[in-house]
Amino acid sequence: MNRRLLLHAGGDGTSARPAVIEHLRGARRAVMIPYAQSDHDRATARFQEWLAPQGVEIIGVHTASDPRAAIGGAEAIFVTGGNSFRLVSALHSLSLIDAVRSAIDSGIPYYGASAGANVACPTIRTTNDMPIVQPPSFAAFNLVPFQINPHYIDPPPPEARIGETREERLTEFLEENDVSVVALREQGWLEVDGESMHLRGTGGAVLFRRGADPAELKAGVDLSALLVETPRFDA
Amino acid sequence: MNRRLLLHAGGDGTSARPAVIEHLRGARRAVMIPYAQSDHDRATARFQEWLAPQGVEIIGVHTASDPRAAIGGAEAIFVTGGNSFRLVSALHSLSLIDAVRSAIDSGIPYYGASAGANVACPTIRTTNDMPIVQPPSFAAFNLVPFQINPHYIDPPPPEARIGETREERLTEFLEENDVSVVALREQGWLEVDGESMHLRGTGGAVLFRRGADPAELKAGVDLSALLVETPRFDA
Numbered sequence: 001m002n003r004r005l006l007l008h009a010g011g012d013g014t015s016a017r018p019a020v021i022e023h024l025r026g027a028r029r030a031v032m033i034p035y036a037q038s039d040h041d042r043a044t045a046r047f048q049e050w051l052a053p054q055g056v057e058i059i060g061v062h063t064a065s066d067p068r069a070a071i072g073g074a075e076a077i078f079v080t081g082g083n084s085f086r087l088v089s090a091l092h093s094l095s096l097i098d099a100v101r102s103a104i105d106s107g108i109p110y111y112g113a114s115a116g117a118n119v120a121c122p123t124i125r126t127t128n129d130m131p132i133v134q135p136p137s138f139a140a141f142n143l144v145p146f147q148i149n150p151h152y153i154d155p156p157p158p159e160a161r162i163g164e165t166r167e168e169r170l171t172e173f174l175e176e177n178d179v180s181v182v183a184l185r186e187q188g189w190l191e192v193d194g195e196s197m198h199l200r201g202t203g204g205a206v207l208f209r210r211g212a213d214p215a216e217l218k219a220g221v222d223l224s225a226l227l228v229e230t231p232r233f234d235a
Numbered sequence: 236m237n238r239r240l241l242l243h244a245g246g247d248g249t250s251a252r253p254a255v256i257e258h259l260r261g262a263r264r265a266v267m268i269p270y271a272q273s274d275h276d277r278a279t280a281r282f283q284e285w286l287a288p289q290g291v292e293i294i295g296v297h298t299a300s301d302p303r304a305a306i307g308g309a310e311a312i313f314v315t316g317g318n319s320f321r322l323v324s325a326l327h328s329l330s331l332i333d334a335v336r337s338a339i340d341s342g343i344p345y346y347g348a349s350a351g352a353n354v355a356c357p358t359i360r361t362t363n364d365m366p367i368v369q370p371p372s373f374a375a376f377n378l379v380p381f382q383i384n385p386h387y388i389d390p391p392p393p394e395a396r397i398g399e400t401r402e403e404r405l406t407e408f409l410e411e412n413d414v415s416v417v418a419l420r421e422q423g424w425l426e427v428d429g430e431s432m433h434l435r436g437t438g439g440a441v442l443f444r445r446g447a448d449p450a451e452l453k454a455g456v457d458l459s460a461l462l463v464e465t466p467r468f469d470a
Contacts, residue, residue, distance in 0.1 A: 010398065038410045083407050114398070125366050130404040132360055132411045133469050134373045151398035162421060163245065163349070163386035169365040172318050175273045176367045186397060234368050 002107050002194045003143055009150045009203060010081050010114030011186025019191070019200060021054055023109050027075035030058045033100075035090035036082025036115040043080050061096075071099040074108060081114030081150075084127040088119060089135040101141050110143065114150045117184070121147045122231055126173055126181055128166075144192065146226045147173070152183035152206060167214060174210045179231035181208040182223070190223070197223045237342050237429045238378055244385045244438060245316050245349030246421030254426070254435060256289055258344050262310035265293045268335075270325035271317025271350040278315050296331075306334040309343060316349030316385075319362040323354060324370040336376050345378065349385045352419070356382045357466055361408055361416055363401075379427065381461045382408070387418035387441060402449060409445045414466035416443040417458070425458070432458045 006023045008016055024030070030051070034043035044060035051058050058078065064070035071077065077100060079087070091097050104110050112120050118127050119140040126147040155165040164172075170181055182190065188203030198220060199205055205217040217223070241258045243251055259265070265286070269278035279295035286293050293313065299305035306312065312335060314322070326332050339345050347355050353362050354375040361382040390400040399407075405416055417425065423438030433455065434440055440452040452458070 038407070083404075086407070086411065123369075125369070127366065128398055130361060130363070130408060131366060131373060132404075132408040134358075134360070138366060138369045153397050162388050163363055169318075169367075172273070172321070173365060173367040176321065 001105060003104055003192055004107065004109045004194070005104070005120060005143055005192035006109070006111045006189060007117040007120050007144075007148060007192070008111070008113040008189040009117065009152070009184035009186050009201075011151065013113055015187055016189055016201060017050060019189070020111055023111060023191070024056060024076055025109065027109060028056060029074065030056055030076035030078050031070050031074035032058050032060050032078045032080065033087075033091075033096070033116075034060050034062060034080055036080060036084065036087035043082070047078060047080065067094050067096060068099045071096060071103050074103060076109045076111070077103060079110070079112040079116030079119060081116055083132055084115040084118050084124045084129045085131045085133050085135055087115050088124050088138065088140055089133050091119065091140070092136050097139065097141060101143065104141070104143055117148050117150050120144055122179070123147070123233065125177065125233070126170065144227060145229050145231050146180040146182060147231075148190070149181055149183040152185045170208045174208060176234040177232065178210050179233060180226055180229055182217070182226070183208060188219070192227070195224060195227060197227055199223060236340060238339055238427055239342065239344045239429075240339070240355060240378055240427035241344070241346045241424060242352040242355050242379075242383060242427070243346070243348040243424040244352065244387070244419035244421050244436075246386065246438075248348055250422055251424055251436060252285060254424070255346055258346060258426070259291060259311055260344065262344060263291060264309065265291055265311040265313050266305050266309035267293050267295050267313045267315065268322075268326075268331070268351075269295050269297060269315055271315060271319065271322035278317070282313060282315065302329050302331060303334045306331060306338050309338060311344045311346065312338060314345070314347040314351030314354060316351055318367055319350040319353050319359045319364045320366045320368050320370055322350050323359050323373065323375055324368050326354065326375070327371050332374065332376060336378065339376070339378055352383050352385050355379055357414070358382070358468065360412065360468070361405065379462060380464050380466050381415040381417060383425070384416055384418040387420045405443045409443060411469040412467065413445045414468060415461055415464055417452070417461070418443060423454070427462070430459060430462060432462055434458060
């Protein structure tokens, strides 16, 4: 399996643009899945703006008469950020989960930012988003066997805490699921190329695993071992 | 219908204790639903500590051989905070949704904090919690016809933003659902007594409605009109 993935934490994505272009390795026709946002045209146009001058055409899958066929014919797949529940609901109702997985397994590059990075995981159980719609399932593309928490925020000082910290939420996740979580700070991303995975960007990340203290990850670190783990989700 | 509800935003709940005692109106035997947390005994003990000296016995429903019967025999119901997905999963798997609703419809007081306030609403679609487990449904007790967002945080200045602001998340909720949302800051709570509802505490709240700007709500305001709205949730 030669999956090629660029999974971005979100935030200002401009610093990752050279890496995205390199990631495309000459692909000229990318299909965008914009369902995390309510305005699909606008979500697509934001990428069109900087990709068109690079010679990359980007087509919103929402404009296709047959979305599954559009995915099947894509040279690259982009999944933008927004609300993960809205996104995964649309993926299920349009039967795009297995279509995207097959396309990526055939070796075309996947770029996901924020919600788009979350749905590359087995489930959306580590999203920060509000469950504004009820999807039939939290199951996602399962392109990697671990979970990503995008936009990771380090715990604030106790006097500034309102509700649970992100660290507390991820600890709750590990109480219920024995699955590694890469919590990506903004401006950080994961680059997967077949059996190898590295942390890129400037934000860094924190690795959460059941029974271990959260571990700081620095840009450049080799995380390939996470690609061969077996996740265990609660029913 | 004479529902009596005290729905607390969460945070340090000590300022609400006199109101909780008054809310009980002499009830001496309260049943606690602690499933939002992983340590049920600890969640119950934290309330026992301050309620026992007030002459109120509190019993964790997790210690009952028949949880539905325990709810049926309760003089008051407490639902504590934690993870709303874990809570609503347990409520469905133990068939407690209708049992609690019937008990509250019979006139006994309900006290819910944070996740416990969220499940008093039609659904958990306005929770801030991470979806660490997948419940069979987001449907909750439906004791009020609007949604609560607990621990509301006002938008930070743009340079301090990481991911979506709470206001953006609630705006996304309103894109998908035509349902009022009372966003309660910490130290704020709603008091429902039959057909009347007021905002109490010191935190204040913000009212979000489709097609309207967010509106600041001050302590003491009469919100009874929200009790007779008809919510419209997306499928």
